[in-house]
Amino acid sequence: MSAQLDTPKAKTGFGQPINLNLEITDLCNIKCRMCGQAHNPKVHNLQPNSFMPWAVWKASIDALADYDDEVSLCPHWLGEPCLHPEFDRFLRYAFEHNADNRLFRHFKLHTNGSLLEPDRVDTVLDCANLGTMAEDTFRFVHFSVDAYTPAVYYGIKKYDYGERVYRNIVNLLETRERRGLQWPRVTNAFIVMPENQHEARRFLDYWTHVFDRLGLPFDVVYDWPQHVRDNLYFRRLHQADQPAADRLHRLVLNDLDLLPLDAEGSWIEESF
Numbered sequence: 001m002s003a004q005l006d007t008p009k010a011k012t013g014f015g016q017p018i019n020l021n022l023e024i025t026d027l028c029n030i031k032c033r034m035c036g037q038a039h040n041p042k043v044h045n046l047q048p049n050s051f052m053p054w055a056v057w058k059a060s061i062d063a064l065a066d067y068d069d070e071v072s073l074c075p076h077w078l079g080e081p082c083l084h085p086e087f088d089r090f091l092r093y094a095f096e097h098n099a100d101n102r103l104f105r106h107f108k109l110h111t112n113g114s115l116l117e118p119d120r121v122d123t124v125l126d127c128a129n130l131g132t133m134a135e136d137t138f139r140f141v142h143f144s145v146d147a148y149t150p151a152v153y154y155g156i157k158k159y160d161y162g163e164r165v166y167r168n169i170v171n172l173l174e175t176r177e178r179r180g181l182q183w184p185r186v187t188n189a190f191i192v193m194p195e196n197q198h199e200a201r202r203f204l205d206y207w208t209h210v211f212d213r214l215g216l217p218f219d220v221v222y223d224w225p226q227h228v229r230d231n232l233y234f235r236r237l238h239q240a241d242q243p244a245a246d247r248l249h250r251l252v253l254n255d256l257d258l259l260p261l262d263a264e265g266s267w268i269e270e271s272f
């Protein structure tokens with residue numbers, strides 16, 4: 001658990017948004033094979049790993065009133081934010097005190113989705129659509145999915161939560177639609193790696209079917225999403241042998257017709 005603010009002063013003068021990560025927990029309920037936190041959970045040298053106390057969250061949120069710079073807030077750095085037992089209270093407090101964006105301009109949630117059950121989805125949708133701040137304040141929920149079948153999910157994450165994650169994401173999309181809401185947008189991320197490359201197509205087809213069924217426009221991207229829409233995001237794996245990860249990423253994008261390669265295996269530039 002940690003709180004990092006780029007500057008202790010009221011105004012940076014940088015003239016650009018401050019990205020603020022208030023890490024409400026450094027604990028996670030799964031162990032992704034590509035995650036440093038999963039394999040070195042004492043990365044902050046805290047004993048033991050912990051949850052941010054309510055008083056720290058409240059003071060941190062309240063203090064944002066002293067900053068003139070545009071703040072983009074994320075309750076995550078390492079760890080799974082929805083694991084915090086007071087997640088809903090934290091979220092509601094931040095949004096209920098953010099009228100006219102007096103505290104933060106943007107908010108995004110990164111999660112593995114396994115704990116975003118229906119009650120919590122209601123909290124997310126309530127906060128994102130309060131009507132007291134700019135409508136695009138709570139812009140994204142970014143889901144780290146990385147698999148299609150439960151077996152591959154288990155192989156990558158070491159926990160059998162695949163079906164639950166899919167159910168929770170579909171529920172968020174359906175509930176958002178049923179309530180006639182647009183925010184937050186959803187990014188379903190699939191980090192391409194040897195364990196899951198063979199089911200990238202099925203991941204794409206499944207979520208395409210869900211978005212089409214709900215009549216939702218969406219993008220399929222292979223780099224960080226640039227548009228504020230629902231997204232399917234085929235990410236590169238970051239690892240020691242980066243050229244190998246990049247090659248695999250390109251091959252999968254080629255197979256999905258997202259970014260065709262020429263005969264030498266180079267990007268075909270026109271497709272950008």
Ligand code: SF4
Pocket residue numbers: 028029030031032035036037038078079080111112144
């Ligand atoms: S869900 Fe996130 S924090 Fe948890 S192990 Fe996976 S990548 Fe790491």
